[in-house]
Amino acid sequence: MEDPLQGESEMKKYPNVTPVLKEKAARRKRQAGRTFEEKIAIVDKWRKLTKKIQKTQSSSPRAQVR
């Protein structure tokens, strides 16, 4: 009789993402190596974008219903 769990116990194959993760780590290191001024400029952009999104969300009709 065929084992009903046989299929489950087989090792599922996943792609090797090591190069992707390595590239991500390298990118983070590159970012960290930028000058303070450059990094603050990035933070400032994010901050303004977040503020804009929050403003849009709070003025949307859906947000006003809450």
Place this chain on the structure above:
Amino acid sequence: MEKTLRVLNRMVREGVIDKYAIGGAVAAVFYIEPINTNDLDIFFHVKDADNKLDILAPLYDYLSGLGYEVEGEAVDIEGWPVQFLPIFNPLLEEAVEQANEIRFKRTKTRVMQAEHLVAIMLQTGRLKDFARIHQFVEAGGLNDALLFQILARHGLMEQWKTRYRENPK
């Protein structure tokens, strides 16, 4: 942010605050990759801390006189919400005293050392602090000897060992 820093330096020159250092996420950005943050944390020495109930009142009065508005717990100074945090323990006192003097563009400012920031994050102990400690360790560049001295001096060695064993790497 340069304009913001100029206002802070003016506050020191005019005796509104004694000395300050940038802490929190903006200080972390000096050492690691950019982090999304909303405000600039400024730790400062308070003059006559014993005598005042509201220690931030003189600062707010001064800044509102310059036209800057209070937004919740921060003051918007030239587009950056600045959160003023009076020094409230010996670790912060040491971190402000020993902060690195740097230049942001053409303006001088002071940023806490990486090892002090890590110690403060360990002491604060929120999840985001622990995540950020990992970012510092991952980025390299921490002076282990200096970090351990600071941790030992401020009674944080056990916390460090519990979380990170002996070696941070």
